[in-house]
Amino acid sequence: TGLSAMRRGVLIVVEGLDRAGKSSQCEVLRGFLSEQGHTVKYIRFPGIQLNCIASMYHWSNASIDRTTPIGKLIDSYLRGSSHQDDHSIHLLFSANRWEVAKSIEEDIASGTTIIVDRYSYSGVVYSAAKANPTLSLDWAWQPEIGLPRPDICLFLGISPEEAAKRGGFGAERYENEAMQIRVRELFQTIFEKMQDVAVIDAGKSMGEVSKEIRGAVTGCISRLDITSTLRKLE
Ligand code: ADP
Ligand code: FDM
Ligand code: MG
Numbered sequence: 157t158g159l160s161a162m163r164r165g166v167l168i169v170v171e172g173l174d175r176a177g178k179s180s181q182c183e184v185l186r187g188f189l190s191e192q193g194h195t196v197k198y199i200r201f202p203g204i205q206l207n208c209i210a211s212m213y214h215w216s217n218a219s220i221d222r223t224t225p226i227g228k229l230i231d232s233y234l235r236g237s238s239h240q241d242d243h244s245i246h247l248l249f250s251a252n253r254w255e256v257a258k259s260i261e262e263d264i265a266s267g268t269t270i271i272v273d274r275y276s277y278s279g280v281v282y283s284a285a286k287a288n289p290t291l292s293l294d295w296a297w298q299p300e301i302g303l304p305r306p307d308i309c310l311f312l313g314i315s316p317e318e319a320a321k322r323g324g325f326g327a328e329r330y331e332n333e334a335m336q337i338r339v340r341e342l343f344q345t346i347f348e349k350m351q352d353v354a355v356i357d358a359g360k361s362m363g364e365v366s367k368e369i370r371g372a373v374t375g376c377i378s379r380l381d382i383t384s385t386l387r388k389l390e
Contacts (some may be wrong), residue, residue, distance in 0.1 A: 163382045165269040165314040172312030175322040176358045182365040200273035202230040250299040276300040285338035305387040308376040312358035
């Protein structure tokens with residue numbers, strides 16, 4: 157029918173600390189929504205695993221992960237093989253979202269639901285956690301303004317102790333205890349005053365966590381005006 161032709165996709169963001177279970181839950185949610193009849197795409201930041209930007213770089217159907225020009229710079233920074241000024245790397249993370257913003261909007265408008273593994277919230281929180289005197293949360297938020305706004309953000313909350321049980325830190329730049337503690341506090345600060353966020357206790361079993369996520373997403377979809385267009389971050 158004409159109405160179903162106008163049905164837009166849903167923009168779902170999954171956020172949380174390292175090892176909260178974001179990537180695992182994105183996969184479970186993708187399976188659930190596909191079974192429900194949604195066309196679903198999974199993307200992650202930093203780095204992009206997106207067929208829709210392939211045309212931009214004249215790549216066909218490649219699985220792209222931290223391999224755009226900006227993705228490469230971020231990757232070498234996170235691995236510690238290059239240095240960047242705090243503000244500069246922050247803006248690169250943001251630019252990494254801007255380079256796919258349009259394709260996200262187009263996908264959503266044409267009916268594809270997108271599950272996003274980390275987004276602007278990780279962006280502001282990790283940068284502000286560095287406690288650089290000229291890099292406040294407010295400063296960090298500015299380049300995010302105008303990006304596609306998620307219909308729902310699932311925040312997977314986990315204690316550092318529970319996260320530690322899921323394996324030790326890797327070798328990347330932010331994988332240390334002091335940083336994780338600051339990040340955790342800042343996530344709480346921003347999500348306390350935010351709308352459209354569902355706080356999920358990610359310390360529970362995989363099955364329990366995915367059940368909570370299904371509930372939150374189902375509720376969001378049932379409330380959504382599917383004839384509306386995607387909003388923008390402000
Ligand atoms: P993230 O993407 O947030 O870093 P992952 O999904 O990669 O987290 O999960 C990190 C590790 O924890 C993986 O080994 C995963 O199998 C495990 N894990 C994920 N969710 C749970 C859970 N609810 N209970 C126990 N282990 C989990
Ligand atoms: N990160 C991620 C940022 O610092 N800024 C951002 O905008 C985003 C999206 O990059 F430490 C950090 C968060 C994390 C690292 O981690 C990437 P994963 O484990 O690949 O998601
Ligand atoms: Mg992950």
